[in-house]
Amino acid sequence: MSGLQWLTRVPLSIKAAGQLVETTNSLLASKLKGYSTVESMSEYGGVKQRWILVESQERRKSDIKKLDKKIEQIQQNCCQELQSLSGQDFACIADAAVCIPKGIAAAEKLSGKMKMHQLADIQTVEKPHYQKAGKPKPDAIPTHVTYRITATVVSIDSEMATQRIRCGRFILATNILDAEHFTSDDALREYKAQQSTERGFRFLKDPLFFTSSVFLKSAKRIEALAMIMALCLLVYNLAQRQLRLALALSQETIPNQLGKPTNSPTLRWVFQCFLAVHLVTFHGVTQIVNLSPPRLHILNFFSPACQRYYLLPVPVS
Numbered sequence: 001m002s003g004l005q006w007l008t009r010v011p012l013s014i015k016a017a018g019q020l021v022e023t024t025n026s027l028l029a030s031k032l033k034g035y036s037t038v039e040s041m042s043e044y045g046g047v048k049q050r051w052i053l054v055e056s057q058e059r060r061k062s063d064i065k066k067l068d069k070k071i072e073q074i075q076q077n078c079c080q081e082l083q084s085l086s087g088q089d090f091a092c093i094a095d096a097a098v099c100i101p102k103g104i105a106a107a108e109k110l111s112g113k114m115k116m117h118q119l120a121d122i123q124t125v126e127k128p129h130y131q132k133a134g135k136p137k138p139d140a141i142p143t144h145v146t147y148r149i150t151a152t153v154v155s156i157d158s159e160m161a162t163q164r165i166r167c168g169r170f171i172l173a174t175n176i177l178d179a180e181h182f183t184s185d186d187a188l189r190e191y192k193a194q195q196s197t198e199r200g201f202r203f204l205k206d207p208l209f210f211t212s213s214v215f216l217k218s219a220k221r222i223e224a225l226a227m228i229m230a231l232c233l234l235v236y237n238l239a240q241r242q243l244r245l246a247l248a249l250s251q252e253t254i255p256n257q258l259g260k261p262t263n264s265p266t267l268r269w270v271f272q273c274f275l276a277v278h279l280v281t282f283h284g285v286t287q288i289v290n291l292s293p294p295r296l297h298i299l300n301f302f303s304p305a306c307q308r309y310y311l312l313p314v315p316v317s
Helices: 015-021 057-086 096-113 157-166 184-204 219-250 267-273 293-299 304-310
Strands: 007-009 035-042 049-056 117-129 144-155 169-174 278-282 285-289
Touching (some): 007 184, 015 049, 015 169, 035 184, 049 057, 049 184, 057 096, 057 117, 057 157, 096 117, 096 144, 219 267, 267 293, 293 304
Antiparallel strands (some): 007 169, 035 049, 117 144, 278 285
């Protein structure tokens, strides 16, 4: 790939990426609304590249909400584990000096396993045991003594702050080293643009496409099917683009799935709107049924070639 220009997202599992995403350096506002960026150079994998740290305001708000819920759940789990440990009796083998450290060691081990939390004020308390069950008499002598652990679950402020810094951030990498030729904004814009391509592949995997119902044994036939699917996706995207351009030029809208007006509908939704439309021939007469006014309104934004299929009068140019 040395001869190719590439742009990719950097996995945060990489140590250097994790350190960069936790940086407290100031980010500069991007020309793309709601984003901030900062650049650094890297030679990860022996390849010179630019790493662009990106922070999204909208995504940060969403990530912080998720983080708060996650922290709350983790704290509940830590409290349950502490409660379980606090219910255990640590018995003496020789004397108290032997058994007390065992309980403390267990508490310290539990504290070390916790994420974003730890145990504080770890102490041991004596629990006397008597020969008879129930409330002991004032002069009763315990048969033996065990020890239990008490502690408090507290959050680690430094870890909490680090996790909040990471919210809404991701890293883009490119081997285009000329920042003037390919700016941070260009990289972010290009990265965001691939979402439309990814949505296209989601369309191909949709159950409505019936791809999973087709079974082929020959590699050539699989290649042919992939080619047909790609062509279908091309036609789908062109038709969707044409519909949105027509709506924009006429400053019109059509209802979306919620019945609200939109000027950027998906063609998949339009397909669903027309599922109840049928071509019926009765006594030699062919007609279109269920072509309601809302559907006629949508057809106004398609080409005459499309309108002919619904037996609509096409103006002569």
